Amino acid sequence: MNYTLHQLQVFLKITQTKSITKAAEELHLTQPAVSIQLKNLQDQFAIPLTEVVGRQLYVTDFGKEIAQAAENILNEVYAINFKTLAFKNQLTGRLKLSVVSTAKYVMPFFLTNFLKQNEGVELVMDVTNKAKVIESIEKNEVDFSLVSILPEQLKIESVSLMKNQLYLVGNTDELFDREIYDIDVLEQLPLIYREAGSGTRFTMEQFIKGNNLHVIKKMELTSNEAVKQAVIAGLGYSIMPIIGIKNELKNNVLQIIPIKRFPILSEWNMIWLKNKNLSPVANAFLEFVKTNKEQIMREKFAWVNDYPKITGN
Structure with missing residues (x-):
């Protein structure tokens, strides 16, 4: 052998x-x-x-x-x-995370300096949908999860990281020249959905249901990247986290359609099981996040505030 x-x-x-x-x-x-x-x-x-x-x-x-x-x-x-x-007095061990798919645009910025400061830490991170993320933390398979919708069925502790802002977006082929549209414009546009179990889809459906809208569901796709490419190609419109479309907005291949009551807001939370016996590595990472989150948000995510917050009925 x-x-x-x-x-x-x-x-x-x-x-x-x-x-x-x-x-x-x-x-x-x-x-x-x-x-x-x-x-x-x-x-x-x-x-x-x-x-x-x-x-x-x-x-x-x-x-x-x-x-x-x-x-x-x-x-x-x-x-x-x-x-x-x-033996060299370095922090060592594995840090196990599960994050929802759109959180891949968030979590790396909270990990970079921690991993640089602690070279003995090995990162294991699973990027998947909300349902599988909740399952992994319920089974105690990971130290922490990053979600935008807190699970109601689990006893957890959490630390809030930042707001998750969702906007209605389309490609730039069609001109939307009104300053603000009423939310019933959503009933006129073919919408692209994420798959069942996605936090983005849950937030989107709650907004549609809460406003008694009757929308046109054009298709369902299984990742944020797939939705993004479908919108760019002109297959429809979608409600997407701004955190995942920065470059597309900058390169003018996507546009935000200004609608009343947008953006829809949820919040990124790092969660773990209540009373979980955290490892030294997990404890160190938790303290790092609590201590440095405000600075990370200012340095890496201040750009999200450049986009409009529209109010009104």
Whole structure:
């Protein structure tokens, strides 16, 4: 046997994602590189680790056993690295986060300096939809989650980071020349929705329902990026967090349509289970966020205040 730690890491990610494409994305590798590592590992075993039926990749029973062994080996390697750094009096360990998809525009700015100051900390961050984020924190799989809608069914603690401002946006092909539109303009425009379980969709639907609007649902897409590209292409309009469309507004491929009662506001909150026994790394990150959040917001997110806050009925 001559397998490498890198091969084990790649194979473990494949078994977790059930996809070479998704594994490549999460490992920041190309698909061919992941496929090569899988082949090199498979060549050392006479029994298949995976099989493809149709277009779906499945992990064999033998592959699952190898994946478990790989996880154990990698955990031991991480432990050795952490112990080495601990002897140097450095903060060490894993920081596990789950964040809703639009929070990927927010959370990195709260992590950068913390990780630079603590090189012994390893970050594991899952970017997914609201339902899966809540599930991960409910199962105590992560230290913290970042959400814009607080879960009512869980006993949690939280720290507020910043406002989440949502605007109605479209591409720049059509001219909207009125200074302010009434909210019933939403009934005239084909709207693009996020998937069920998305915090953005929940906020959008609550606003529509609360104002007794009868809208045209054009399509449903499974990521903020997909919605953004569909709007840019002219397939419809959507209500989107401004935090994710900064460059598109700057490059004049998207426009904010001025409507009364906009932006719709929610709030980014970092949450964790009440009475959770936080690790030293998690505790240090929580204190870092509390101490530095105002400065981070001023330095990185002041630009959101350049856009209009429209009131009125």
